[in-house]
Structure formats: structure tokens, C-alpha cells
Amino acid sequence: MRKKTRNAPRRATRRSPKYERVREALRRQIAEGHYPPGSRLPPETELPRQLHAGKQTVVRALNELAREGLIVRRRGDGSYVADGRRPPLVAGRQLRLGLLWPHSLDSVRLARSLPGLITQGALEAWGARLADLELAQGERSELTRAHWQSVTAGADVTVLGESWTTAPRVPPLRAVKEGRFDGLLTVGIIEEPWLDELLGLGIPTVIVDFPNERFAHRADQVFVDAVPAYRSAVRHFASLGCKRIHFIGANIGPPAPDEKMSIPEYQRYSRRLRRPDPDSFQRESAYRQGMTECGLPVVENWIHFAGFSTEDQEVLKQTLLAISDAERPEAVVCHSLGHANIAAEVFAERGVRVLGAGATYADAPGPALPIVADGLDLGRTGADLLVWRLQKPDRRLLRVGVPMSFAGNVRVPATDKPLLEGVER
Numbered sequence: 001m002r003k004k005t006r007n008a009p010r011r012a013t014r015r016s017p018k019y020e021r022v023r024e025a026l027r028r029q030i031a032e033g034h035y036p037p038g039s040r041l042p043p044e045t046e047l048p049r050q051l052h053a054g055k056q057t058v059v060r061a062l063n064e065l066a067r068e069g070l071i072v073r074r075r076g077d078g079s080y081v082a083d084g085r086r087p088p089l090v091a092g093r094q095l096r097l098g099l100l101w102p103h104s105l106d107s108v109r110l111a112r113s114l115p116g117l118i119t120q121g122a123l124e125a126w127g128a129r130l131a132d133l134e135l136a137q138g139e140r141s142e143l144t145r146a147h148w149q150s151v152t153a154g155a156d157v158t159v160l161g162e163s164w165t166t167a168p169r170v171p172p173l174r175a176v177k178e179g180r181f182d183g184l185l186t187v188g189i190i191e192e193p194w195l196d197e198l199l200g201l202g203i204p205t206v207i208v209d210f211p212n213e214r215f216a217h218r219a220d221q222v223f224v225d226a227v228p229a230y231r232s233a234v235r236h237f238a239s240l241g242c243k244r245i246h247f248i249g250a251n252i253g254p255p256a257p258d259e260k261m262s263i264p265e266y267q268r269y270s271r272r273l274r275r276p277d278p279d280s281f282q283r284e285s286a287y288r289q290g291m292t293e294c295g296l297p298v299v300e301n302w303i304h305f306a307g308f309s310t311e312d313q314e315v316l317k318q319t320l321l322a323i324s325d326a327e328r329p330e331a332v333v334c335h336s337l338g339h340a341n342i343a344a345e346v347f348a349e350r351g352v353r354v355l356g357a358g359a360t361y362a363d364a365p366g367p368a369l370p371i372v373a374d375g376l377d378l379g380r381t382g383a384d385l386l387v388w389r390l391q392k393p394d395r396r397l398l399r400v401g402v403p404m405s406f407a408g409n410v411r412v413p414a415t416d417k418p419l420l421e422g423v424e425r
Contacts (some may be wrong), residue, residue: 022053023061030070030081037083038152041071044078066092072154080151086127088154089387095154097126097386098181100198101161102169102188104144107135110159114361114375115187118208119159121379122185126387127153140164143175167266168259170194177201183386185379186210190278191255204389208382211282216399220389222382224279225401226359227286229371230333232406233357234290236369237331242355244327246302247287248343249280250335251312276305280335283359287333301327306339317346334358334368341366359404369407377402 029035042050047058062079065071069091073079082088089095099122101115110116110130120130128148136145146159158179160171170191176184181203188209189195199205199218207215211223237245253270261269284303291298301323306316320343323329328347332354334340340356344367347354356368361375381400388395 018053019057019060019064022051022057023064025051026061026065027070035081037081039081040151041079041081063092072151074151082154083152086153088152089126090154090390093154093182093390094151094156095182095390096180097155097157098176098179098184099157099159100171100176100184100186100189101144101159102190103162103167104164105135105146105159105161106144110135110146112362114209114373117361117375118185118187118379118382121376121381122383123148123157123379124376125380125383126155126157128155128157133159141166143171162259165262166256166260167263168256168261170255172259173197173201176203183390185382185386187379190252194255204386204393206382206386206389208378210278212278213399216397218397220382220385220397221399222378222385223399223401224359224373224378225403226279226283226371227289229404229406230283230286231290231293233333233369233371234287234296235294236357236407237333237355238290238294238296240331240355242330243296244302244329245287245291245296245331245333246304246329246343247284248316248332248334248339248358249284249303249305250277250339251275251305251307252277253307271311274307277335280305283333283335290333299327302329308336308338313342316342320346321350328352329354331355332357336360337366337368337370340368344368357407371407372405374402374405 035041041047044055044058048055051058062071062073066073069082069087071079072082072088072094073092074094099119110119110133123130123133127150133146133148136147141163143163144161147157149156160175160179162168162171170189176198184203184205186195186198186205186207190210192212192214195207195215199215206220206222208222209224210221215221234245251274253266254273254275256266256269288298304316304319306312316339329343332340332343334343334356335358337358337360340358344354344356357371358368359371359373361373381402385398385400
């Protein structure tokens with residue numbers, strides 16, 4: 001006896017309900033190529049006449065085909081044939097998805113920054129490439145946007161960032177509300193009050209590149225897991241005989257209190273109110289664990305924090321040069337590869353060799369060893385989590401760490417541009 005396939009659609013017969021016969025007629029027309037993938041079915045005002053059936057019968061048949069993933073229905077637009085090689089993200093739904101950036105976006109940042117790599121990874125998970133993304137050309141005072149949509153994938157994606165003339169580090173919530181999104185990815189946004197307000201909108205959200213667990217009961221999170229790689233970096237330097245291993249964390253500026261604050265106003269404001277980057281807490285903790293595992297002391301004077309601006313870098317240089325010979329580092333483990341290169345170079349000018357390692361997302365010249373954050377993987381993981389959330393809204397919220405990789409056992413994607421200031425996180 002032939003075994004029935006579980007969940008297979010039931011074949012319509014002459015005794016089947018009318019909607020099943022209509023469904024099978026449409027299925028046959030699609031299979032025979034009358035309506036190829038991506039094509040639009042006749043409107044619901046026309047199909048009843050063609051199929052000799054009532055409107056409600058046709059609507060029910062279309063809904064059945066949408067649930068099976070054979071077609072995608074777009075409210076106010078009609079029904080489209082799905083691509084059988086890649087079914088819609090959520091069967092029967094056309095999703096409006098938003099990626100929210102921590103600053104303005106352009107073609108260079110989309111291609112080479114960490115938020116850009118996260119965006120590329122998300123697009124890849126949803127069936128697109130960076131080249132498919134259309135960057136809006138607006139005035140410098142307007143919000144920066146990029147857009148991609150696919151009827152067969154059932155996805156309409158908008159990337160949203162601040163304008164080029166203001167510096168709030170987040171898109172305005174009014175713009176998020178106007179987007180009428182079904183789901184959101186926040187890309188590298190670490191402003192907790194803003195995230196709190198965003199989650200209050202009730203839109204399913206995945207917070208990407210933010211390690212703080214404060215929102216663990218309200219949203220899925222994907223973050224860079226620094227612990228294995230940073231502990232490996234400490235062990236590596238200890239194996240070379242280094243005993244004085246320092247840590248250099250990152251300082252960042254606060255969010256602008258007014259979304260209309262200009263760039264120069266923000267720069268003056270942020271210099272007065274530096275704060276540790278949340279990612280640095282996890283990296284410092286991993287450094288401390290590695291030192292303890294290696295039987296090395298953790299001396300509080302060996303822990304430093306510095307920002308990314310030219311002024312901050314000068315302060316870091318002076319701080320390092322002021323350290324006494326007895327406590328001068330033999331190696332540094334840093335928040336960023338840029339900090340590690342500065343430390344190695346400033347001591348090399350004095351004829352002292354200091355080893356270094358720090359986090360990066362792209363290849364960069366310099367003596368320090370890279371600890372690589374995989375932006376593409378962050379984006380893919382966040383995108384998959386969001387689709388899963390939309391498919392199963394009652395599932396448990398998750399916090400997913402994407403491990404960094406240390407030094408010699410990784411390949412770093414190359415770039416012919418310097419790493420963007422403030423993005424090397």
C-alpha cells in the first residue's frame with residue numbers, strides 16, 4: 001500500500017469542496033508554467049470569472065496556497081507566485097523588515113563598516129546581495145535610507161539611519177513607527193533608553209551587536225562573544241613569556257540629547273561625557289579570566305580606557321609613555337586593533353618591543369594581531385532569529401553569542417580603506 005506523505009495537500013475530486021477544486025486548478029496552472037515564479041496572478045475581481053467560482057471561494061483557495069508557500073499575497077497589491085527554489089520567509093506573508101543603524105549610511109559604510117557587514121549578512125539570509133540594495137539619494141538633512149524588496153521572498157526591507165547633519169546615533173522613533181514594520185534588527189545600537197522606547201512599540205525585534213542582557217526578557221539578542229578569543233590572546237602572550245599584560249578598553253561618547261544636534265555640537269558635547277563601551281566590559285572580563293588561568297596578576301593600573309578620536313589617541317599615547325619601567329607592558333590586549341597598534345608603535349619609537357592584539361572586522365596594517373569579529377555571521381544569525389520569531393511568536397527569547405577568532409587561525413577580509421572612526425567595535 002502506498003504510504004501517504006504527511007502534511008501533503010489533499011488532491012481535489014469531483015466531490016471535494018469547490019475551494020479545493022479552485023486551489024488545484026491554480027496549482028496546475030502554476031506547475032504548467034502559465035504563471036512563472038514572480039509573476040502576478042490575475043486580480044481577485046478577475047479570478048472568479050476565469051475559474052467560474054465565487055469570490056469567497058477563490059479567496060479561500062488563495063489563502064490555502066499562501067499557507068503552503070506556493071504564492072505570496074501582498075495586501076493591496078495582489079498575489080504572486082513564489083520561487084520554489086527559495087520559499088517565502090514566512091509562508092503566506094509579505095514582511096516589512098527594518099534594519100536600524102547607529103549612524104548615517106552610504107555606499108562606503110554599507111560595503112566596509114561593521115554595521116555594513118551585519119547588513120550584508122542579514123540580506124544574504126533573506127535571499128539578497130548588497131548590490132540589490134538601492135540607496136536613496138536625498139538631502140543631507142534627510143534620514144539616510146536603503147531599500148530592497150522581493151515578491152517571491154515575501155520581503156520588503158528598509159535600512160534606516162540618521163541624517164548627515166545630525167548626530168543622535170539612532171534613527172528617530174517616529175520614522176520607525178511610520179515604517180509599519182513587521183520585524184526589526186537594531187544594528188550596533190547601544191543606547192539603552194532609546195532601545196527601551198523602541199521595544200515599547202511592540203514590534204518583534206532582534207538586538208544585534210549589544211552584549212548587555214538588560215533586554216533579555218523583551219527581545220532576542222545577537223552579540224559578539226569575545227570570551228574565547230580574548231582568553232586565547234592572553235594565553236598566547238603568556239606562552240611567549242610575557243608577564244606584564246595590560247588591557248586597553250574603549251571609551252565612546254553619549255547619545256545626543258537632541259536629535260537635531262549638529263555634528264560639531266555633538267563632538268564638543270561628547271568629549272565632556274565619555275563612557276566605557278559596553279563591549280569592553282565583556283572583553284575586560286575575558287582578559288581577567290585569561291590572566292587568572294595563566295597565574296598572572298591583574299593589576300588595576302594595567303587597565304586603561306581610550307576613545308577613537310585623534311585627540312583620544314594622543315591622550316592614550318601619553319598615558320602609556322608615563323608608565324614606569326617596572327610596570328611597562330610587555331603585551332597589550334585591547335578592545336580594538338587600532339588601540340593595540342598604537343600601543344605597539346608608541347613603544348617601538350622608544351626602542352621597546354610591546355606585543356599587541358585587538359578586535360577588528362577587517363584587515364588593517366600594523367604590528368598587532370587581529371581578534372576577528374565576523375560581521376556577516378552576526379547579520380545572518382540576527383536575520384534567522386527574526387524570521388523564526390515571526391514564524392513562532394510564542395517561542396522563548398534567545399541570547400546568541402557569535403564567537404570571535406584569534407590571530408593566526410583566521411583569515412581577515414581585506415579592505416583598501418581605513419577602518420571607520422567609531423565603527424571599529
